[in-house]
Amino acid sequence: MSAPPATALAWASADPYAAALRAGRGPLFLRRSDGWLLPLEVERWCARADRVDLDVLDRCEGTVLDVGCGPGRLVAELAARGRAVLGIDVSEAAVDHTVRLGGQALRRSVFEALPGEGRWDTVLLMDGNVGIGGDPRALLDRAAELLRPGGLLIAETAPADVDERVHVRITDTHTAAGAAFPWARLGTPALLRHARGWERAGQWTAGGRTFVALRSRSASSSAEAPKRTALISSQRARKPSGESPVADR
Known part of the structure; x- marks a missing residue:
């Protein structure tokens, strides 16, 4: 599957984004054609995981x-x-930063071929990444391809009840990098509307941020749903499988 070129290339070549990650701070925004700015929380992204994370x-x-x-x-x-985990990002600066922190990461779009397709237990779409590609349904379909049957998707949604498709540029207010690319903003109700074929596994709000957990369907999903919902509620993590897709690079 090929990457949506506008989105991937825009982030990959965005000098303001790379500069902000190297500095560990903004300001950095997604700028809409009408001048509206969506702040990007670079300081939080570059800090250690907080209690909400x-x-x-x-x-x-x-x-x-x-x-x-x-x-x-x-x-x-x-x-x-000690968990088996892999990060992917189209930005070289982001991947380099992740590796320096001690994590494994690949410079790749979610729409490109990835290690362990169909075998991941959990896929994360945090920090607005549910907007990648500007087509929520396509992104959800791709996440389902990456997960094992009955796997878990955790997505961070916009705190407002919004469902919009926009074209944006990355900017530090002085420099808008590259061509405009498609992006989406989804609140929880909108994401659930798009999540046809998924089972709702939970939703919550913490620290002013909102999240949805979805379970990909499998032949035995109906029988397993109560047990898996209890797992989400108790916040217990399963031990990584001995067959780790992280090593399948």
């Missing part, structure tokens, strides 16, 4: 793929816990 990571099961891992705080935290 840790709660999300406690809910992860088995092997974890962090899509759009950015500078790698979540990958590094899971790796420090």
Whole structure:
């Protein structure tokens, strides 16, 4: 499957983004054509995982793929816990930062061929990454391809009830990098509307951030649903499988 070129190339070649990651701070925004700016939380992304992040990571099961891992705080935290985890990002600066923190990461789009397809236990779409590609349904379909049957997707949604497709550029307010590319913003109700073929496994709000957990369907999903929902609620993580897709590079 090929990557959506506009989105992948824009982030990969965005000098303001790379500069912000190297500095560990913004300001950095996604700029819409009408001038509207969406702030990007570079300082939080470059810091250690906070208590809200840790709660999300406690809910992860088995092997974890962090899509759009950015500078790698979540990958590094899971790796420090001894979990099998891989980050992917189209930005070389982001991948380099993740590796320096001690995590494994590849410079790749989620829509390209990836290690362990169909065998990941958990896929993460954090920090607005549910907007990747500007087509939520296509992204959800791709996540289902990456997960094992009955696997877990945890997505961070916009705190507002929003469902929009936009074209944006990456900017530090002085420099807008590259061509405009498609992006999406989804609140929880919108994501659940798009999640046809998925089972709802939980939703919650913490620290002003909102999250949804979805379970990919499998032949035995109906029988397993109560047990798996209890697992989400208790925030217990399964031990990584002996057959780790992280090593399948």
